Amino acid sequence: MSDLAIGILGGAGRMGRALVRAVTEAKGAVVAGAAEAPGNPEIGKDLGALTGIDPLGIVLTSDVRALFARADVVIDFTVPAATVENARVAAETGTAIVIGTTGLEPAQQAAVAEAGKRAVVVQAANFSLGVNLAVALTRRLAEVLDDSFDIEIVEMHHRHKVDAPSGTALALGRAAAAGRGVDLDAVADRGRDGITGARRRGDIGFAVLRGGNVAGDHTVVFAADDERIELTHKAGDRIIFARGAVHAALWTAGKPAGLYTMQDVLKL
Ligand code: NAD
Numbered sequence: 001m002s003d004l005a006i007g008i009l010g011g012a013g014r015m016g017r018a019l020v021r022a023v024t025e026a027k028g029a030v031v032a033g034a035a036e037a038p039g040n041p042e043i044g045k046d047l048g049a050l051t052g053i054d055p056l057g058i059v060l061t062s063d064v065r066a067l068f069a070r071a072d073v074v075i076d077f078t079v080p081a082a083t084v085e086n087a088r089v090a091a092e093t094g095t096a097i098v099i100g101t102t103g104l105e106p107a108q109q110a111a112v113a114e115a116g117k118r119a120v121v122v123q124a125a126n127f128s129l130g131v132n133l134a135v136a137l138t139r140r141l142a143e144v145l146d147d148s149f150d151i152e153i154v155e156m157h158h159r160h161k162v163d164a165p166s167g168t169a170l171a172l173g174r175a176a177a178a179g180r181g182v183d184l185d186a187v188a189d190r191g192r193d194g195i196t197g198a199r200r201r202g203d204i205g206f207a208v209l210r211g212g213n214v215a216g217d218h219t220v221v222f223a224a225d226d227e228r229i230e231l232t233h234k235a236g237d238r239i240i241f242a243r244g245a246v247h248a249a250l251w252t253a254g255k256p257a258g259l260y261t262m263q264d265v266l267k268l
Contacts, residue, residue, distance in 0.1 A: 005032035006249050007071030009086050011060050012042040012050060014160075015077035015100060015238060020051040022242035028250055031056055032071040037082065038062040068093050073249045080104045087115035096120035096252035098245050100127060102167030116259030120252045124262035125167030127244030131218065134233045135175045136268045138220050141229065142179025147202045149222040149229075151176050156209035156217040165190065165206045172220050173204050
């Protein structure tokens with residue numbers, strides 16, 4: 001079988017550069033190309049040089065449609081508005097798309113779900129194996145522990161991150177809520193400041209830290225009187241998300257259209 005040609009959307013971004021490296025290191029995959037928003041100063045540069053590896057002989061483009069035409073599957077780590085547009089092109093062309101962009105509004109999420117009717121869409125707030133295990137374990141712990149255990153989710157990311165709480169923190173929150181059989185929106189406490197009153201039983205609290213170049217730390221705390229369980233994952237380098245996204249891209253081959261998660265890819 002020939003190698004799967006993977007196109008990268010958001011190629012000059014932090015994740016885009018890690019993805020170029022991850023695809024070149026993966027067995028069974030080749031870089032089909034990478035696209036950026038029109039006007040990005042890196043357009044026209046060699047993808048290898050951009051990533052700090054040997055030149056690939058492929059330059060960064062702004063022509064998203066041409067990239068779709070060359071790719072068997074695309075990976076999108078961009079911004080929500082671009083992701084919605086890219087998901088539409090995927091549905092139109094029947095090209096599989098792996099989406100890592102976070103911070104989508106409900107209407108944007110609905111557009112991604114719609115694309116899943118016509119193309120293979122794998123979407124995850126976090127593509128690392130460790131975090132996906134942490135999500136599964138969080139759900140299990142929340143199933144077993146009643147609401148005498150207060151659930152708090154703490155995350156820290158680099159100073160450039162624009163959305164909060166992180167998509168991963170929200171995914172951990174949703175897993176905890178699902179374990180308890182409740183809707184996260186009904187119990188989420190996403191910001192405490194000033195005289196907040198006592199904690200409501202059953203709430204799931206979020207706390208957000210930003211600073212330095214932290215790739216992503218998440219802790220789920222289950223705190224009861226006199227005992228506490230803490231489940232922590234720390235990402236050392238964003239290459240782990242890129243490797244997971246490439247793993248998901250390889251997994252899409254031959255799958256029927258649908259909206260899938262990393263839990264499906266990893267069979268968790
Ligand atoms: P970044 O800002 O470094 O990169 C995003 C890139 O997308 C930028 O270079 C931007 O120019 C580009 N872009 C914007 N519009 C575009 C368009 N129309 N076409 C092509 N490219 C376009 O951000 P980042 O740190 O690489 O993160 C990107 C996204 O991925 C964020 O939403 C982040 O939260 C998410 N993320 C997800 C995971 C995960 O595992 N799911 C891991 C890390 C980051």
